[in-house]
Amino acid sequence: MNALKVDEEVYREVESIILANRDEKTPLLSVLQGISQVYGYLPRDVMEYVSRKLNIPSSKVFGVATFYSFFETRPVGKYMIRICQNAPCHVLGASNILRILKKELNIKEGETTKDGKFTLEVTSCLGVCGVAPAMMINETTYGNLNEERIREVLALYQ
Amino acid sequence: MQFRSKEELETHIQRLKSQSVTTQVLVCIGLGCLAKGAQPVYNRFVEVIEKEKISAVVSQLSENSRHPVVGTGCMGLCEAGPLVRMEPQGILYLRVTPEDVEKIVEKTLKNGEIVEELVYQETHHEEVLKWPLMKDVPFYRKQIKIVLRNCGSIDPENLDDYLRNDGYVALARVLTEMNPDDVIGEILKSGLRGRGGSGFPTGRKWQFARVSKSDKKYIICNGDEGDPGAFMNRSVMEGDPHSVIEGLAIAGYAIGAQEGYVYVRAEYPLAVKRLKKAIQDAREAGFLGQNIFGTPFSFDLKIKEGAGAFVCGEETALMASIEGKRGMPNPRPPFPAHKGLWGKPTVLNNVETLATVPAIILKGANWFRSFGTVSSPGTKTFALSGKIRNTGLVEVPMGITLRELIFDVGGGIQNDREFKAILIGGPSGGCLAKQHLDLTVDYDSLCAAGAIMGSGGLVTLDEDICIVEQAHFFLHFTQSESCGKCVPCREGTKHMLNMLQKIVDGRAKPEDLELLAETADVVKDASLCGLGKTASNPVLTTLRYFKDEYLDHVLNKVCVAHVCQAMKIYRIDSEKCRTCGKCARVCPVKCISGRPKVPYVIDQEQCIKCGSCFEACPFDAVMVDWRSKNHE
Numbered sequence: 001m002n003a004l005k006v007d008e009e010v011y012r013e014v015e016s017i018i019l020a021n022r023d024e025k026t027p028l029l030s031v032l033q034g035i036s037q038v039y040g041y042l043p044r045d046v047m048e049y050v051s052r053k054l055n056i057p058s059s060k061v062f063g064v065a066t067f068y069s070f071f072e073t074r075p076v077g078k079y080m081i082r083i084c085q086n087a088p089c090h091v092l093g094a095s096n097i098l099r100i101l102k103k104e105l106n107i108k109e110g111e112t113t114k115d116g117k118f119t120l121e122v123t124s125c126l127g128v129c130g131v132a133p134a135m136m137i138n139e140t141t142y143g144n145l146n147e148e149r150i151r152e153v154l155a156l157y158q
Numbered sequence: 159m160q161f162r163s164k165e166e167l168e169t170h171i172q173r174l175k176s177q178s179v180t181t182q183v184l185v186c187i188g189l190g191c192l193a194k195g196a197q198p199v200y201n202r203f204v205e206v207i208e209k210e211k212i213s214a215v216v217s218q219l220s221e222n223s224r225h226p227v228v229g230t231g232c233m234g235l236c237e238a239g240p241l242v243r244m245e246p247q248g249i250l251y252l253r254v255t256p257e258d259v260e261k262i263v264e265k266t267l268k269n270g271e272i273v274e275e276l277v278y279q280e281t282h283h284e285e286v287l288k289w290p291l292m293k294d295v296p297f298y299r300k301q302i303k304i305v306l307r308n309c310g311s312i313d314p315e316n317l318d319d320y321l322r323n324d325g326y327v328a329l330a331r332v333l334t335e336m337n338p339d340d341v342i343g344e345i346l347k348s349g350l351r352g353r354g355g356s357g358f359p360t361g362r363k364w365q366f367a368r369v370s371k372s373d374k375k376y377i378i379c380n381g382d383e384g385d386p387g388a389f390m391n392r393s394v395m396e397g398d399p400h401s402v403i404e405g406l407a408i409a410g411y412a413i414g415a416q417e418g419y420v421y422v423r424a425e426y427p428l429a430v431k432r433l434k435k436a437i438q439d440a441r442e443a444g445f446l447g448q449n450i451f452g453t454p455f456s457f458d459l460k461i462k463e464g465a466g467a468f469v470c471g472e473e474t475a476l477m478a479s480i481e482g483k484r485g486m487p488n489p490r491p492p493f494p495a496h497k498g499l500w501g502k503p504t505v506l507n508n509v510e511t512l513a514t515v516p517a518i519i520l521k522g523a524n525w526f527r528s529f530g531t532v533s534s535p536g537t538k539t540f541a542l543s544g545k546i547r548n549t550g551l552v553e554v555p556m557g558i559t560l561r562e563l564i565f566d567v568g569g570g571i572q573n574d575r576e577f578k579a580i581l582i583g584g585p586s587g588g589c590l591a592k593q594h595l596d597l598t599v600d601y602d603s604l605c606a607a608g609a610i611m612g613s614g615g616l617v618t619l620d621e622d623i624c625i626v627e628q629a630h631f632f633l634h635f636t637q638s639e640s641c642g643k644c645v646p647c648r649e650g651t652k653h654m655l656n657m658l659q660k661i662v663d664g665r666a667k668p669e670d671l672e673l674l675a676e677t678a679d680v681v682k683d684a685s686l687c688g689l690g691k692t693a694s695n696p697v698l699t700t701l702r703y704f705k706d707e708y709l710d711h712v713l714n715k716v717c718v719a720h721v722c723q724a725m726k727i728y729r730i731d732s733e734k735c736r737t738c739g740k741c742a743r744v745c746p747v748k749c750i751s752g753r754p755k756v757p758y759v760i761d762q763e764q765c766i767k768c769g770s771c772f773e774a775c776p777f778d779a780v781m782v783d784w785r786s787k788n789h790e
Contacts (some may be wrong), residue, residue: 002529025500026482033465043249050776060483067484068465069348082425086386087581087617088543090631118663124468124639127389129615130190139427140295143193 003075006045013038014046028056028064029082032071040080041072069124075110079157081105082123082136089125089133097133097145098122104154117157160444162452164330164617167321172285174322177306181226182245183207183267186310188232188396189428190550195255196240202256203227204243206263228319229399235297238278243292243310244440250292251276261715280569297548300567302529304537305390305513306553309397314432317439322402326445326778328519331406332411333453341412346479348523349535354380354471354508355583355612356688357534362513363505366495367413375415378499378506379406381422382476385466385584386635387615390539391509393551395422398513399436400401403459405512407445408519410457413505418457421476423464433461445628463659468639472687473506475641486641487687508613510539530556531626534600544581544617545572554599561595562772564618575620579704582613585632586692589625608699610692624721625704626711630658631695636693647690650681654697661708664715664724671708675701710787720784726767727783732757734779741771741780 004010008079012127017034019028031050035042044066051058065071083101102108128134130140131143137151142153161167185191185200204227233241238252244266251262251273258276265271277290278297289295303309312319320326332341346361351569367375379402383391395402406418420437422430437459440446448456462480469475470485477499479485514536518526520671527535534556540563543549547569558578564570571577579589588609590597597603601611618629637651657674660666676700678694685691701708710716717725730741730750735757742750742758750764752758762770773779 024482026480028482029462029479030482033463060187064482064484067736068424068467070464070466077519086635087584087628087631088387088615091544091617091623123425124384124466124635125386125388127383127392128190128193128236128385129541129617131193131239132543132549134193136425141189141193143190 004039004041004043004046006043008042010039010046013054014049018050026052028061032061032065034092036071037040040076040078041074041130044073069121072119073113077117077119079118079137081118081120082126083120084124084126084132084134084136085122086125086129088129092132094133097135100147100150104150160442161326162444164334164451167326167330167451171321171327174318175486177568178322179226180246181267183227183262184230184233184243184245184311185227186231186233186239186243188236188243188310188393190232190236191239191241192428194236194239199240199242199254199259200227200229203260203263206259207267208238210263215395225259228313229315230311231309231314232308232393232551233292234301234307234551235295235548237548237549250278250290250295257487297550297552297567299567300558300562301553302537302555303553304526304529305394305401305510305539306397306519307553308401309393309551312398314397315435317400317436317443320398324520325400325516326404326440326443328516329407329411329445330451332408333451333455334518337571338412338414341408341519342368344523345412345518348518348526349533350511350514350526351519351534351601352508352680353510353514353538353613355586357611357653360507360511360699363507364409364412365503366493367415367503370496372503374417375413376499376502376503376504376505377406377410377413377415377416377418378476378480379420379509379512380471380473380476380506381420381509382464382471383426383509383613384423384471385586385613385615387543387581387584387617388613389541389615390551392426392429393508394513394539395420395426396432398432399429400440401513401516402433402509403440403446405507406459406514407450407457408515409505409507409512411455413503415505416457419457419462419480419499421462421464421470421480423470423488423672424466430461430463430478433523437461446576467641468635469641469687469689472689475687476506477504484641486643487689489686492746510614524724531598531600533602536597538611538614540614540616542568542616542618545575545620545623545755546570546616546618549570556600557598559596559598560590563599563616564595568618571618571620575622577618578623579619579625579628580623581617581619581628581632581696582615583610583692583695584615584617585635586610586688587612587615588695589619589628589703590699593703608702609695620753622719622721624662624717624719625700625707626658627662627715627719627721629700630655630662632696633658633693636689640689640693644684644686644690646681646684647686647693650677650685651690651693653677654658654681654694661711662717662722664711664722666712668712671701671712714785716787718783723767725785727762727785728760728765728772729771729781729783730758730760730771730775731779731781734777736777736779738776740774740776744770744774745772 010103011054134143242251279288351357474488475485494504682694749761
């Protein structure tokens, strides 16, 4: 989970993301999403750069970046685990699932494993309440979780 | 191909219908089934069928390019996924694994027999009843599918599949035969009310935007379905994306918008993927773009992905988010219909509302009114979750009773436990109790009971759930999702949460309950947007219908559901205690006393119920008990 070294190449990449969204009337959100997708998080220097390029005060850029829960302002692991703790999952024992995950990964919510592989976040409803309790790893959703299934799923990413 | 006129489209649809494939294997690859491993099942079907070259099936394969194995959107019964439906018989197989595939191909596809062990079954008085056909399964019997007409039957990524069921015919008819006022008139006549929760008449909303004078107008599909326990919109966007696109184009024509947005929440990457594909296909076929069907009407769509904020489901916050700002709501008026996105007249409709529109245009307002009730015509989709047996997605006519919905469609409570309450409309909705089971599901009767229809999330609770803890849980959610712009919501929810925390911790006094109700009222009346205005609903309804449970927590320190940890009692069995002293050493508040040969005792006044002694005792001498009402 090393912090990104913000060099020339990164700026070129950011530049191309800004260019790809140039048709949008107000592209800030899309630009930040694009950067997030490539680097997993929004480094401070990159946000400053975006602010200058789009001519938006950096306070605004930072404000948007910290408002939305899918934006990270610090480095995250290769795999982002979002575990649902909402009502339907909660009634079916999601807090227990969270406890198991924390034990398996040996981290708390919001933390990243030492090897930089997994970050654990509690998320709002994933919308698969029919198969609660559920979690999402990057863009893949897993349902009907229990201790055994969590181990199976985590093994896929080891 | 590009369709330049209504006639071209109709000819194409006729051809598709005449080539209709009969033998099909429909594999649900909605998110629910995918999360349970549907992809390997789908892959295995393709593999086995292609390898075996089954004559009946493969001859179809060569006639037209459509593959007999079809990955569809949500079929509804998520609980029993992965689901597979065999056509033309309509046999539904549940919990299918890749290992079952060869058996299904061998028995059903080749010989038309049923694989008994995979069909829906229930045990009544030791008699096993089986329903192999989907239409007979109790879960589907009371359902009427208008919004979900294609969901689970077509490949959402195949435009021809949508066209085969008269897709885009409604748009063609609107553009060539109706003027915008006719369209609005038809929608008004149908009585369609916004399916996002508040139930505002859709036609009226369109009318407001239509009469607003402006060089530019926008139509937005609100796909930011954030309510915990709701996944109807996701299923429609994933399972039948073209119905939403067609609805948007019709709405665009009615209000005079040339541009539309679909705002989808960040948690739904699959919906985004399928919508993107659908928009691309619609554009290539000429259903979006310049001069659609050779008429002067031009319209195009963009997808806007959210970035994770519950409040963005509120219309003004959603527009702020599209504008690239923090998703914070603005006071209304001005209403979006007058001053919306970038200051232009804008209509925001829910996914379900828009998916209903083509059906109304195609079959008429009177047909639509033949379902549901007088004040709430049509059908409503619901997402069943929680302790209900058949969790999943359903569509039922308005006016159905909660009892029918929970017990007939939903199959009752899991593990034969007792029904306790139902949360309707997520954290903005309310909590209804046993006495409401015969209430009909429509906008007005739910409102009268203090709940709201909401977007359609139904979380069923059984006797093992503590209502107070549940209210605390919901408030924790709304409090953390409050954007912080207005004081009543930002501060009020925080205070309410603190009070509820005191109640579940057993530290509350009777007057706290009054203060809680009073604060809840203020937050409801004074908040800026829907989030704050409805955040009190779970608290107010539980206070109204489960007052006894609150009083138990406050006066007797009793949690009947055995959930609230503070209502636990830890004791040491003097017979079992070997006086090792381990418990006393781990106790963080040093409230356990004893000495060698004198059994240890917990001071109940000091105990913080952390459970450390329970974990530490090597002789299982520490017992957990729950306070009951007649406790000392």
